[in-house]
Amino acid sequence: MKYVVLVGRILYSLIFISIGVFGHFGNHSAMAQYAASQGVPLAGATVYLTGLMIISGGLSVLLGYKVKIGAALLFLFLVPVAFMMHNFWAISDPQMAMIQQSMFMKNLSLAGAALLIFYFGAGPLSLDKGRE
Numbered sequence: 802m803k804y805v806v807l808v809g810r811i812l813y814s815l816i817f818i819s820i821g822v823f824g825h826f827g828n829h830s831a832m833a834q835y836a837a838s839q840g841v842p843l844a845g846a847t848v849y850l851t852g853l854m855i856i857s858g859g860l861s862v863l864l865g866y867k868v869k870i871g872a873a874l875l876f877l878f879l880v881p882v883a884f885m886m887h888n889f890w891a892i893s894d895p896q897m898a899m900i901q902q903s904m905f906m907k908n909l910s911l912a913g914a915a916l917l918i919f920y921f922g923a924g925p926l927s928l929d930k931g932r933e
Contacts, residue, residue, distance in 0.1 A: 814862040815859075821855040825856075851882070858874035873915075888905075
């Protein structure tokens with residue numbers, strides 16, 4: 802059973818590490834343009850900062866090292882992004898509104914999982930567990 806938590810941490814962290822590396826840094830200009838179109842202030846710098854947040858948080862959860870800090874970083878990223886970038890209630894095109902509503906709910910669900918990790922910790926197969 803101890804492997805279940807490890808697999809869960811791996812699967813959970815993949816989205817943050819991949820989007821941080823390939824989206825926030827690898828495709829920075831497109832990500833910054835989209836963020837600016839959504840009204841994000843200082844979009845270029847914000848995309849870099851949030852990229853660092855999600856890569857750090859994702860690696861923290863993946864490795865189970867200082868996982869409460871990593872989960873908090875992910876939560877602090879996900880909630881504002883849900884409301885700023887996926888404001889489906891302000892979109893008139895029904896198909897685009899439905900896509901953005903799905904993205905909004907995905908972010909809130911991931912934020913809920915970050916809170917669970919924050920509360921319960923990294924589990925038995927983690928660098929944090931070895932430090933106890």
